[in-house]
Amino acid sequence: MQAALNTLYQTVVNLCYPPFCLSCRRSLEEGWLCRDCLESAVRIKAPFCQICSRPYTGEFGAPFSCPDCEDHPPAFDCVATRYQATGIVRDLIHRFKYSGEFHLRNLLVNWLEEALSDPRISAEPFDGLVPVPLHPTRIRERGYDQIAALVELLGKRAGIPVCLCLRRSRYTESQTRFSRKERLQNLQNAFELRKGSSVLGKRLLLVDDVLTTGSTLDECARVLQSHGAQSVRAITVARR
Ligand SMILES: [Zn+2]
């Protein structure tokens, strides 16, 4: 009886945690990706901008901020991210977002945890994780709110409360083809504080999947700051 239960348990575990690489399907002993796939994920290495994490080449003696962040300081203190959104990282995020492969969130949350351990983020505690909200229409199209799903699991693993204090008040066009200026215009008044929420005096961490120009995080941080948040930092799974 016990042996049968163990087998059943293992079957259920294998269904939930498939013992093969999520990218190349090679069978695995443990984890989500085989060593080759894991090593093919492009990490962001120093030197990078202390505010937006854009990597640079060359020698920089001290922490620096890039010309973009100097000219247009964002409303968030910094955004930490450990991977470039290319190759396997882009593919897995894409599958999670558009192909309904919900189980991929386990791996994507590992990558968010790596961003969480960035010294700029871990230096000071925060009071809540804030997912960048999707518009209800987008959630219906995709079947679930993928950012909220990532943040829920991250909050559970890290023991940090999730603060669903933002809502998307306007349906915005997909931003991919827009310039920085067009993105900011497109996002103006796209977010607002949810009725009944208070962020006064709170240290918050915004979470998104991919950092592109930073204008979405900037706009969300602006709303949180305007309602009295003490500080706003951010993490993403990857950056373009
Ligand atoms: Zn693999």
Ligand SMILES: [Zn+2]
């Ligand atoms: Zn920068």
